[in-house]
Amino acid sequence: MTTQNTLAISTPVAKPKAARKRRHKDDLSLRRQILLQLLCLAIAVTVLFPILWIVSMSLDTTNARPTGLNLIPNNPSLEAYKTVIARPTQNAVSFIQLALNSLLLAVLISALSVTIGVLAAYAFSRMHFRGREFLMIGILAVLMLPAIATLAPLYVLLNKVVIGGFNLRDSLFGVALAVLAGQLPFAIWNMKGYLDTIPRELEEAATMDGASRLQTFLRIILPLATPVIAVTAFFGFIAGWTEFYFSWQFLDHEQNFTLAMALNGMVGQYAGSTPWSSFAAFSILVALPVSVVYLFLQRYIISGLTLGGVKG
Amino acid sequence: MTAATAGVTGPPRRSLWRRTLNSRTAYTFLFPALLVMAVITFYPLVFQVWMSFTDYGLKNLKPTSPAPNFVGFNNYIRILNSDIVIPNFDFLRILTFNLFWAFTNVVIHVILGVAIAILLNVKGLKGRSIYRAIYILPVVIPPIIVATVWRNMFDPQYGAINQLINSTVGVIFKLPPFGLEWLTKPDPIINAYPLVLPLAFFALLAANTWLGWPLNSVVATGALQSIPGDLYEAAEMDGAGGWMKFRVVTLPHLRPAMLPYAIYGFVITFNLFYLSYFMSGGGPFGQTELLITTAYRLVNEQYLYGVAAAFAIFQFFILLALTLLTNRLAKTTASYDA
Numbered sequence: 001m002t003t004q005n006t007l008a009i010s011t012p013v014a015k016p017k018a019a020r021k022r023r024h025k026d027d028l029s030l031r032r033q034i035l036l037q038l039l040c041l042a043i044a045v046t047v048l049f050p051i052l053w054i055v056s057m058s059l060d061t062t063n064a065r066p067t068g069l070n071l072i073p074n075n076p077s078l079e080a081y082k083t084v085i086a087r088p089t090q091n092a093v094s095f096i097q098l099a100l101n102s103l104l105l106a107v108l109i110s111a112l113s114v115t116i117g118v119l120a121a122y123a124f125s126r127m128h129f130r131g132r133e134f135l136m137i138g139i140l141a142v143l144m145l146p147a148i149a150t151l152a153p154l155y156v157l158l159n160k161v162v163i164g165g166f167n168l169r170d171s172l173f174g175v176a177l178a179v180l181a182g183q184l185p186f187a188i189w190n191m192k193g194y195l196d197t198i199p200r201e202l203e204e205a206a207t208m209d210g211a212s213r214l215q216t217f218l219r220i221i222l223p224l225a226t227p228v229i230a231v232t233a234f235f236g237f238i239a240g241w242t243e244f245y246f247s248w249q250f251l252d253h254e255q256n257f258t259l260a261m262a263l264n265g266m267v268g269q270y271a272g273s274t275p276w277s278s279f280a281a282f283s284i285l286v287a288l289p290v291s292v293v294y295l296f297l298q299r300y301i302i303s304g305l306t307l308g309g310v311k312g
Numbered sequence: 313m314t315a316a317t318a319g320v321t322g323p324p325r326r327s328l329w330r331r332t333l334n335s336r337t338a339y340t341f342l343f344p345a346l347l348v349m350a351v352i353t354f355y356p357l358v359f360q361v362w363m364s365f366t367d368y369g370l371k372n373l374k375p376t377s378p379a380p381n382f383v384g385f386n387n388y389i390r391i392l393n394s395d396i397v398i399p400n401f402d403f404l405r406i407l408t409f410n411l412f413w414a415f416t417n418v419v420i421h422v423i424l425g426v427a428i429a430i431l432l433n434v435k436g437l438k439g440r441s442i443y444r445a446i447y448i449l450p451v452v453i454p455p456i457i458v459a460t461v462w463r464n465m466f467d468p469q470y471g472a473i474n475q476l477i478n479s480t481v482g483v484i485f486k487l488p489p490f491g492l493e494w495l496t497k498p499d500p501i502i503n504a505y506p507l508v509l510p511l512a513f514f515a516l517l518a519a520n521t522w523l524g525w526p527l528n529s530v531v532a533t534g535a536l537q538s539i540p541g542d543l544y545e546a547a548e549m550d551g552a553g554g555w556m557k558f559r560v561v562t563l564p565h566l567r568p569a570m571l572p573y574a575i576y577g578f579v580i581t582f583n584l585f586y587l588s589y590f591m592s593g594g595g596p597f598g599q600t601e602l603l604i605t606t607a608y609r610l611v612n613e614q615y616l617y618g619v620a621a622a623f624a625i626f627q628f629f630i631l632l633a634l635t636l637l638t639n640r641l642a643k644t645t646a647s648y649d650a
Contacts, residue, residue, distance in 0.1 A: 028436035036437055043428060044446045050522065051449060053472045054461050069475035112348075120345035129335030135342070142353055144631055146583040148604055152611050152620040153356035153363060159373060181352040188345060213337050242454040245585065249612050260456055267460045267590060276470060279460075287457040294452035302530055 058280035066276055080277035081285070088282060089262050090273070093254045095285075101172060102258040105247070106240030108176040109183055113236040114229055117187030122217055124188065125195035126203070139185045147182030148245055154178045155249060170252050178246040183239050187232045194228035195221065227300045234297055238290050259286045363621035364388070370615045380618065387622035398614050400598030401606070407630070408506040410602045413513070414582040417520050422574050424521065425528025426566060430558075432529075433536050444533075451526050459590035462519035466494040466591065498596045510599045512592040520587055528573065535569035536562070575638045579631065603627050 060073030085095040161168035168174040244260040366380035494515040502509040594601035610620035
């Protein structure tokens with residue numbers, strides 16, 4: 001019966017009819033097709049509305065404050081992007097500086113969580129050793145905690161690491177360490193789940209040929225684990241790129257500020273002076289790089305999700 | 313040869329196990345991760361327990377400053393009694409709100425996610441792949457951007473929501489400009505202490521619904537596509553109609569995929585920082601504050617590091633209880649379908 005699923009949502013109370021006319025499998029009556037199309041379109045409109053609104057606002061430079069709903073901008077121009085790249089905040093710090101700081105944070109977290117994480121994931125996935133269960137439970141317990149839960153001790157402890165004029169707490173490295181504390185358990189767990197699915201026969205064959213543990217890992221496991229490594233690296237990158245609460249708490253000096261911190265200053269209630277077109281352009285500039293990569297990696301991210309992994 | 317163990321599936325044999333008790337290789341691989349986690353995760357957690365029994369504050373931050381005073385369980389008692397110098401702090405109300413927030417969101421996400429997955433799975437639907445591509449968009453946008461954009465969407469004067477109402481309903485009925493203060497309207501819609509829901513709650517809910525259902529829909533789609541078609545045919549033979557088939561075939565097959573994801577979603581939503589922090593700022597009068605944003609404010613605005621540490625330990629136990637409870641629920645209800 002072609003309409004089985006539709007009935008479930010459009011008319012949940014439909015009575016079962018024993019003798020219903022059987023249509024061809026892939027057939028859908030015109031009325032039903034139109035009805036479903038309207039429903040799908042309505043959903044698409046709600047999904048697209050905020051995105052269209054922000055894109056339109058970023059291109060519309062006639063108003064500092066939108067006074068009417070315009071999804072098609074008046075006099076579209078890239079003026080707002082130019083303005084915001086030249087001077088994103090009231091401070092002297094440039095967009096490039098903010099972006100470089102965010103990039104440094106993102107790359108540090110991504111690289112560290114993957115390289116350290118994949119080694120541990122391999123050990124957990126393939127080796128039996130004393131204390132394995134204990135360590136895995138330890139990592140799972142940390143995974144459950146939100147990153148902010150260690151904000152106070154990390155702030156106090158990192159603040160104690162002072163070398164000359166350099167305070168680890170007041171640096172992007174300190175922020176990266178704090179974020180890594182939350183990101184590493186996730187990276188280990190995520191990659192372990194994938195490594196578990198790689199058949200062990202391949203390694204056995206390599207071992208027979210006299211390959212060492214490290215060689216098997218580097219030549220066999222790593223290439224096969226590329227999708228999960230890419231996804232985990234990407235999640236680390238997003239965590240750093242959009243990091244807000246540690247940087248907002250830790251960093252004192254403008255030259256270390258990140259894009260997410262600047263964004264905070266642009267949100268309506270705090271900044272009466274930021275034109276909304278600048279806010280819109282800035283949001284898009286921050287979101288675009290990660291959103292585009294996400295779309296490309298989507299297939300891998302989602303396959304990991306539907307495999308029944310703990311983490312998405 | 314330690315590598316030999318790698319080939320063993322299932323429980324390792326005794327002799328192999330003994331040979332690999334020499335765990336050197338394993339710990340070589342684990343060393344960097346263990347070192348990093350010991351320093352930046354486990355040590356801070358232990359330090360946090362100690363901090364929670366002190367009055368650690370701004371005065372103790374400098375390397376030269378005196379050690380904090382030991383205050384016993386004072387911080388914990390103060391939190392439970394809502395006796396903290398932070399505006400509108402009420403532990404019971406925040407906890408109730410937080411649970412209600414996570415629960416309503418997950419229920420809405422799962423129902424919408426499944427319904428829309430079923431909609432897109434209807435045979436013969438045109439443009440399916442275009443819709444799928446559009447529906448995934450909220451997932452790919454960083455949550456911090458989603459939160460700041462929705463904050464502006466709900467702006468009473470310049471926000472898109474009020475302007476949308478103005479240019480549709482307002483124009484048709486010739487109403488004066490509509491300026492509802494979604495995020496700051498002070499009198500709550502529902503006021504049944506400890507559950508207090510201001511209008512801002514519904515604005516947050518709308519934003520998080522937009523953000524949350526698409527991934528649920530993706531998970532549901534995966535599960536739907538793994539249901540063998542002959543099950544439906546068999547159900548039909550037995551005279552099952554649409555709703556019946558949904559109940560006896562679709563639902564039991566969705567369950568194993570959706571339930572773990574719903575639990576995961578519950579924990580994620582329970583700890584969702586960005587929407588509360590950026591959209592409503594916890595307001596009005598702290599009514600949309602979550603545990604996680606309160607924890608942040610204790611450190612970031614109040615400099616009460618000792619209290620914040622005690623608060624984090626409460627959070628840990630609440631999350632632990634929730635995890636155990638949801639796992640128990642998942643297990644006990646699973647036996648019906650297994």
